[in-house]
Amino acid sequence: MHAANDYTLEELRKEARLGQAGTETLARTVPVIDLSDFEARRAEITDQLWRAAVEVGFFQLRNHGIPLAQVRHAFAMSERFFALPQAVKAQYPLRRNAGWESLTQVRPSAGVPDQKESYQITRPRMAGLYPSEDELPGFVDTMLAFEQASWQVGMQVLSCFAERLGLGRDFFTQAHHPASDTYQCTLRLLHYYAIPESVQDRLDYVRGGAHTDFNCLTLLYQREGQGGLQVCPGKDYDAPEWTPVPPDEGLITCNIGDMLMRWSDDRLLSNFHRVRNPLPGEYMGPRFSIAFFCQANTDVVIESPEGKYPPITAGDYVAERMKANYASHGR
Numbered sequence: 001m002h003a004a005n006d007y008t009l010e011e012l013r014k015e016a017r018l019g020q021a022g023t024e025t026l027a028r029t030v031p032v033i034d035l036s037d038f039e040a041r042r043a044e045i046t047d048q049l050w051r052a053a054v055e056v057g058f059f060q061l062r063n064h065g066i067p068l069a070q071v072r073h074a075f076a077m078s079e080r081f082f083a084l085p086q087a088v089k090a091q092y093p094l095r096r097n098a099g100w101e102s103l104t105q106v107r108p109s110a111g112v113p114d115q116k117e118s119y120q121i122t123r124p125r126m127a128g129l130y131p132s133e134d135e136l137p138g139f140v141d142t143m144l145a146f147e148q149a150s151w152q153v154g155m156q157v158l159s160c161f162a163e164r165l166g167l168g169r170d171f172f173t174q175a176h177h178p179a180s181d182t183y184q185c186t187l188r189l190l191h192y193y194a195i196p197e198s199v200q201d202r203l204d205y206v207r208g209g210a211h212t213d214f215n216c217l218t219l220l221y222q223r224e225g226q227g228g229l230q231v232c233p234g235k236d237y238d239a240p241e242w243t244p245v246p247p248d249e250g251l252i253t254c255n256i257g258d259m260l261m262r263w264s265d266d267r268l269l270s271n272f273h274r275v276r277n278p279l280p281g282e283y284m285g286p287r288f289s290i291a292f293f294c295q296a297n298t299d300v301v302i303e304s305p306e307g308k309y310p311p312i313t314a315g316d317y318v319a320e321r322m323k324a325n326y327a328s329h330g331r
Contacts, residue, residue, distance in 0.1 A: 028233055028243045031056060032251065036063035038156060046160040053161065053256050056233040057269030060251040061157070061219075066149045071249060074146040075223055077139050078288055081119060081131065082191040088135055089119075097186055097322065098125040115207045121147060121187040123178070147187040150219050150292035151178060154185075157254065158217055158294060165264055165305075172216065175296040175314075182297040184318065192228075192287035195278060207287075208275030210240075214321035215257035215293040222247030226287040231255070232272040240272065259295070259317065262302050262309045 031052040035045060052059035081089075086102075094101040102117035121143055130140050158172035165171075176185055192207050207228060222229065222245075230242035245253055261270040278284050296302065298315030 028056075028241075030058045030060055030231065030233070030243065030245055030253070032060045032062055034062045035065065035153075035156065042160070046164060049157060049160050050164050053268045055269075057271035058231045058233060058245075058253065058255045058273075060245075060248075060253050061153065062251055064153050064252050066146075066153065066252075068250060070146060070149065071221055073142060074290060075221070075288060077136075077142045078119075078189040078191070078290060081136060081139060081189060082117060082288075084131065084135065088131065089117075092119075092129045092131065094118075094120065096122070096125050097184065097318065098122040099129045116190055116192040118191070119189045121189075122184055123147070124181045124183050143187060143189075146290075147185075147292065148178075150187065151176070151185060151294070153252065154217050154219055154292060154294040158260075161260065161264075161268065167263075172294075172296075175300045176216070176294055177297060180297050180299075182299045182315070184295045184298055184314070186293045186295060188291045188293065190287075190289045190291065192275060192289075194286045195284040207277050210272045210274040212270045212272055213255060213257040213293065214259065214318060215295040216260040216263070217294040218255050218257055219292040219294075220253040220255075221290040222249065222253065223288050224249050225283060226285075226289070227283070228275045228278065228287060229253070229289075230274055230276055233269075242274070242276070257293070258321075259302055259314065262304055265304055265306045265308045 031048070033045065033048045033052065038045065049059065089100045089102075092099045094104070098120050100117065100119045103115070123144070133140075155173045155176065158176075159169050162171040163169050177183065178185070195207075210232070220229075224247055227244065227247055229245045229247070231245055232240045232242055255273060256268045256270045258270045260268050275287070295318060296314035298313060298318075300314045301311050302309075302314055302317060303311045
């Protein structure tokens with residue numbers, strides 16, 4: 001595990017200090033925001049999003065426009081991918097935020113690998129990294145359609161933040177433009193391994209270490225009955241209180257990332273979240289989730305309006321964060 005002073009970014013020093021401390025509370029909830037009639041209700045929705053982002057850093061979206069059948073189909077395809085033999089998945093190894101990895105992500109907060117495997121789709125970087133049609137029929141078309149649908153929702157939300165920040169409605173849409181070869185939004189399929197019987201009574205068993213996301217906005221899809229996600233709203237990291245976010249397949253759980261926090265001079269909160277281990281008596285089987293990371297194109301410069309942070313390209317920023325998470329693996 002890195003010492004806190006090994007990190008050059010304040011976000012990472014903060015993450016390294018957090019560790020696995022804190023208590024769980026049911027006293028707070030994550031706001032649910034209805035996106036129906038989006039254009040007609042834009043001003044109202046923008047107010048709700050801004051308040052949730054400033055006060056909590058997390059919110060959930062209802063009536064977001066992605067059919068439930070499409071979400072379920074994406075999960076079914078994800079499960080089929082992870083069921084492939086290890087030797088097949090190993091043909092598509094993670095490089096530059098694209099491809100498959102298993103037990104290699106070490107969060108600065110935890111110091112041990114997250115108990116999961118993942119497969120990341122970053123479209124301009126996928127040459128040679130997709131499973132073949134023979135290995136997994138329909139996978140590529142399904143996931144690219146789901147990636148595009150997630151991008152549309154993410155850009156809707158970010159357009160509201162752009163206007164409130166005085167950047168122009170399409171600022172973030174252009175900053176995340178999918179036609180560019182510098183595009184680096186990522187769809188990440190996640191499979192947390194079932195808890196072995198031998199450790200089911202060990203409450204220190206880490207499934208996914210506490211962290212902030214290093215993008216602009218995360219959209220997270222959860223599968224019914226597979227809980228464990230906890231968020232830490234607010235600004236108090238010295239005595240964190242963790243709020244559970246039960247899975248609801250009709251909602252998209254969103255959180256502000258560090259890029260957007262920088263772009264807003266910390267007005268919008270990028271807060272910690274983690275996947276805790278199940279407690280005795282809880283579901284111990286595998287957990288599947290899908291995340292879409294709205295990450296600005298690599299050549300876009302993240303500039304803090306009031307100079308709180310030095311300018312940095314989105315490519316350099318992601319590279320720095322990836323290095324901290326995968327340092328021992330050269331990624």
